[in-house]
Amino acid sequence: MYSAFLKVTDKCNVCGLDLSQEDAGDGAVPFIIIIAGTLGVGIGVWVMFTFNTGVWAPIAVAFPVVAAVVLFLLPKVKGLLIALQYLNKAGDTGGNTFDNDT
Ligand SMILES: [Zn+2]
Numbered sequence: 001m002y003s004a005f006l007k008v009t010d011k012c013n014v015c016g017l018d019l020s021q022e023d024a025g026d027g028a029v030p031f032i033i034i035i036a037g038t039l040g041v042g043i044g045v046w047v048m049f050t051f052n053t054g055v056w057a058p059i060a061v062a063f064p065v066v067a068a069v070v071l072f073l074l075p076k077v078k079g080l081l082i083a084l085q086y087l088n089k090a091g092d093t094g095g096n097t098f099d100n101d102t
Pocket of ligand 1: 012013014015016017
């Protein structure tokens with residue numbers, strides 16, 4: 001459903017659903033911030049205390065962990081939000097975003 005990283009195609013290549021009206025936008029980002037931040041900082045702090053390193057260790061560990069989690073999860077969570085938007089017939093104008101008749 002993506003033509004590039006996070007760039008949603010106009011039409012589903014499986015069922016032909018018109019995706020040009022999808023409006024998930026940046027809705028996935030807050031969830032990813034919470035998940036990636038918790039994992040990255042948590043693992044970083046664990047490394048710092050477990051191996052008794054300086055404060056450089058949590059920083060050095062958190063950045064790649066956060067980057068990996070974001071790159072892995074963001075397309076999936078955005079797709080989930082688009083699916084939820086479709087299933088719940090949600091639209092910011094009060095109508096069904098995916099219904100071309102309204
Ligand atoms: Zn489809």
